[in-house]
Amino acid sequence: MTDPYRTLGVSKDAPHAEIKRAFRKLARQYHPDRNPDDAAAEERFKAVQGAWELLETPDKRRQFDEEQQMKQAFGGMGGMPGGMGGSGLDDLLRQFMGGGRSQQSPFQSRSRPPPSEPVKGADITAPLDIDIEQAMEGGKVQFTHNRLVRCSDCNARGCAHCTNLGVRRKKSRLTINVPKGAKHGQQLKLPKMGNEHPSGEPGDLTVTLRIDAEEGRRWEGDYLIQEVPVSYSTLMLGGSARVTTPAGKTVSVKVSSNTRIGDRKRLPKMGYAGSDLDIEFTLDEAESLTEAQIEALESLKNAGL
Ligand SMILES: [Zn+2]
Structure with a gap:
């Protein structure tokens, strides 16, 4: 599969609005109405459409980016491990807590960490799209993300509702303070807003700002x-x-x-x-x-x- 960012001529950290504008421009340029009976244009038009389909919503884009990361992580091991192809990644496995700060492997160990390392939920990194006025002036921006929280039904001891894990996926809404003059790509760290752990500390959340700099x-x-x-x-x-x-x-x-x-x-x-x-x-x-x-x-x- 070709890289959809490359097909659309945008960088991997481009804000969503910029990707949308790039798609519209290319779709207009290679549209069959403008290039009747031109096989090369038609092929390009389909490639542009295919690339957009992978990135058109923030959810789809996140899924694509995560799959690419997984493929990279397993690239040296002869591809993806069995049963992990496509979008079938188990969120719980991926985001599940492990010990310490061994962030190298996308799979954190589910076995008990060495006693010296504190038990901790996994950290989360997520992008936040803002427009240029918001970034220049700074201020509060609403942010929603999915994370594991301690199961309240069983007080994190494990029950049918949390499939005995002690934690469940939940939508978390929070308000993020964007600093005045924030930079594109700037990371804001929100301690303990990552995945919660049944018995340890929650992980952290790191939000990467993507600023829409507008047309052109x-x-x-x-x-x-x-x-x-x-x-x-x-x-x-x-x-x-x-x-x-x-x-x-x-x-x-x-x-x-x-x-x-x-x-x-x-x-x-x-x-x-x-x-x-x-x-x-x-x-x-x-x-x-x-x-x-x-x-x-x-x-x-x-x-x-
Ligand atoms: Zn439970």
């Missing part, structure tokens, strides 16, 4: 890149382009002659939360051409361009 912008690490569409003639001859910064300010930037698609320019302090902003020039593609434009292009063609 993407993160490279925690650094923001903004695409600036420029007409072909401006790329060739030079001129200027208007840029609306993440803070909503519109500035004019100089485009040098002979600028290539993908060329970058740094705008000091115009980026996210007062950092620098790197702009990347892209081609502003014309949807349709006027007669005058066609005429001008014809003469360009005759001139050998």
Whole structure:
């Protein structure tokens, strides 16, 4: 199977909204209506759709990411262990408590840990999508996640309701304080909000922030890149382009002659939360051409361009 992130041209830590925009753009580009009887476009269109189906909801995406992690963890052992293919991973097995901080194996041992190590529920890592205003201003964001909690029916001794495990899966709602100027990829640790343990301490929850930087912008690490569409003639001859910064300010930037698609320019302090902003020039593609434009292009063609 091909990597859906790669098919959609987004990074693995991209916020959900960015993936959705990438899908829509590619689906439009390769749509059969726009490419009648073109097998290559059709194949690409199907690949884009297939990739989106794997990532289209946060739940599906989490499931895909977890399966990839498992495959990686078992990659050196000749693939997935028997009975674990597809989505049949046992949540309880995966999230079940073990001892100490041996986080290397996705399966924590269910046998008793050595006496020196404290008994503890497994830690949980989960993403949280927020928009750029929320991230710039900071504040409270509601967050819901599934975790194991001590079974109240049996006081964690084990009963039919918790299949004798002493813990059950439950939806936990909590309020997360996003710090002002939070960074994309920043991790917030919430002690004891991970999986609970029948007899030991709960594990911790680590929330990774994913900031939606809006249309035409993407993160490279925690650094923001903004695409600036420029007409072909401006790329060739030079001129200027208007840029609306993440803070909503519109500035004019100089485009040098002979600028290539993908060329970058740094705008000091115009980026996210007062950092620098790197702009990347892209081609502003014309949807349709006027007669005058066609005429001008014809003469360009005759001139050998
Ligand atoms: Zn119980």
